[in-house]
Amino acid sequence: MEDILPGEIGKWQWVEEKARVHFEANGFKEIRTPILEPTELFVRSIGQTSDIVHKEMFSFKDRGERDMTMRPEMTASVARSVLEKGLLTQAKSLRLYYIGPMFRAERPQAGRKRQFHQIGAEIVNEDHASDFDAIALAHGFLKYAGLKEFTLNLNDLGDEESRARVRVALTDYFSKEKTKLCKDCQWRLDKNVLRIFDCKAHDCQPVIEKAPWEQFAPLSERFRTLAARLTEHGISYSINRRLVRGLDYYNGVVFEITAGGLGAQNAVAGGGRYDNLYQDLGGAKTPCTGFSIGFERLLTALQAQDEKIFDELKTRRVYLAPLEDNAAIATVIRDAALALRERGFRIETSPGVFSLSQHLKKADKVSARYALIAGAAELAKGVLIVKDLAKREQSEVAFDQVSAFFK
RNA sequence: GUGGGCGUAGCUCAAUUUGGUUAGAGCACAAGAUUGUGGAUCUUGGGGUUGCGGGUUCAAUUCCCGUCGCCCACCCCA
Numbered sequence: 159m160e161d162i163l164p165g166e167i168g169k170w171q172w173v174e175e176k177a178r179v180h181f182e183a184n185g186f187k188e189i190r191t192p193i194l195e196p197t198e199l200f201v202r203s204i205g206q207t208s209d210i211v212h213k214e215m216f217s218f219k220d221r222g223e224r225d226m227t228m229r230p231e232m233t234a235s236v237a238r239s240v241l242e243k244g245l246l247t248q249a250k251s252l253r254l255y256y257i258g259p260m261f262r263a264e265r266p267q268a269g270r271k272r273q274f275h276q277i278g279a280e281i282v283n284e285d286h287a288s289d290f291d292a293i294a295l296a297h298g299f300l301k302y303a304g305l306k307e308f309t310l311n312l313n314d315l316g317d318e319e320s321r322a323r324v325r326v327a328l329t330d331y332f333s334k335e336k337t338k339l340c341k342d343c344q345w346r347l348d349k350n351v352l353r354i355f356d357c358k359a360h361d362c363q364p365v366i367e368k369a370p371w372e373q374f375a376p377l378s379e380r381f382r383t384l385a386a387r388l389t390e391h392g393i394s395y396s397i398n399r400r401l402v403r404g405l406d407y408y409n410g411v412v413f414e415i416t417a418g419g420l421g422a423q424n425a426v427a428g429g430g431r432y433d434n435l436y437q438d439l440g441g442a443k444t445p446c447t448g449f450s451i452g453f454e455r456l457l458t459a460l461q462a463q464d465e466k467i468f469d470e471l472k473t474r475r476v477y478l479a480p481l482e483d484n485a486a487i488a489t490v491i492r493d494a495a496l497a498l499r500e501r502g503f504r505i506e507t508s509p510g511v512f513s514l515s516q517h518l519k520k521a522d523k524v525s526a527r528y529a530l531i532a533g534a535a536e537l538a539k540g541v542l543i544v545k546d547l548a549k550r551e552q553s554e555v556a557f558d559q560v561s562a563f564f565k
Numbered sequence: 566g567u568g569g570g571c572g573u574a575g576c577u578c579a580a581u582u583u584g585g586u587u588a589g590a591g592c593a594c595a596a597g598a599u600u601g602u603g604g605a606u607c608u609u610g611g612g613g614u615u616g617c618g619g620g621u622u623c624a625a626u627u628c629c630c631g632u633c634g635c636c637c638a639c640c641c642c643a
């Protein structure tokens with residue numbers, strides 16, 4: 159697990175702010191839930207057969223001997239909260255988003271830490287028509303955040319009826335080929351036959367290739383409608399019939415967005431429809447869709463595609479440079495800083511009094527765009543010097559005009 | 566859970582092969598040259614339980630054993 163240090167927190171705040179603006183503008187409300195939940199919640203929602211549950215959770219007994227788990231994802235927590243607080247009795251449907259840390263006890267590698275962060279959204283109690291909204295929201299946010307190149311992959315897991323039919327046909331087929339499958343797949347055959355398609359083991363591939371794919375085809379009418387709508391809105395996609403996703407609650411349309419510059423872990427977002435989760439947790443039938451975006455992976459991809467993307471962070475940083483230890487000067491500068499703070503500028507300064515050249519050096523060091531300079535001469539004239547460090551220009555601004563100057 | 570690689574200053578690394586004086590360098594940091602115009606340069610300075618524990622030895626950063634941690638990949642996922 160990693161510390162996020164002051165030197166890099168600016169990027170985090172920048173992306174978080176963009177996420178809040180974008181999701182709120184699309185009518186989504188933020189929800190925050192506890193990091194700790196009863197283990198049972200994740201076992202019932204994500205599924206016993208998923209890798210997440212059977213080998214990747216941070217679980218322990220608390221002091222009351224209860225089985226607790228640090229959340230490995232957010233969808234189950236949101237569902238729990240919606241059911242527990244009866245949110246659907248106050249509204250017919252919900253559109254929620256979240257930002258926060260998740261925990262999975264995997265072996266770390268590039269793009270995969272044991273604590274990681276997700277930005278995600280859930281559309282609760284809306285039918286398949288909302289699949290488009292979920293995908294458009296995810297796609298739109300990635301663009302808004304500044305990601306230029308990424309690929310949307312889609313698949314259709316089918317409705318319950320067709321899934322049941324497929325499951326029977328596949329179980330029948332793979333049972334006959336059982337001896338050719340790897341150990342994991344033999345286990346999947348018993349527990350969740352669809353996930354055999356996720357297998358990357360070399361020996362399983364010929365068996366998977368010959369599976370009765372025709373049971374999946376053709377894609378449903380719903381899926382084709384969705385695809386047409388995406389095209390209409392200029393969102394390109396590829397269809398990947400092998401995309402299954404490792405959480406058991408998915409059905410219907412599932413999707414994954416991949417981006418370059420991420421190493422082996424190249425999925426930056428993933429999600430899909432889950433119509434049965436609320437029933438599995440003891441609620442009423444509640445059709446849903448949702449997705450989540452890997453925060454760290456998004457940061458990595460953004461920087462890989464445009465190394466200067468976070469430079470604009472500098473443009474809203476102001477360094478304060480009092481030239482003398484003088485209460486009047488300190489007050490004038492502080493008042494100006496207060497006004498700029500309200501305009502969203504970040505204020506930097508150094509404790510103590512320094513010469514002008516020392517101040518300017520320090521201003522460079524903190525990557526400030528502007529310096530506010532005042533000494534005895536300025537005080538006498540009733541002005542501050544506002545220096546643009548990038549353009550190497552400066553002007554004298556009257557005390558009460560500083561805020562207006564930065565408009 | 567599997568495989569490979571790596572642990573020496575805040576960071577990147579040297580010295581380890583063949584054990585031997587006080588473990589070095591660059592970057593970064595701090596002070597000064599520089600009392601009103603910045604990124605350079607120069608000078609000076611602070612920084613180390615060589616991951617940790619044990620063993621061998623007159624002597625261990627170096628050899629041996631153990632252990633912990635990190636990185637990359639598999640797997641899986643965001």
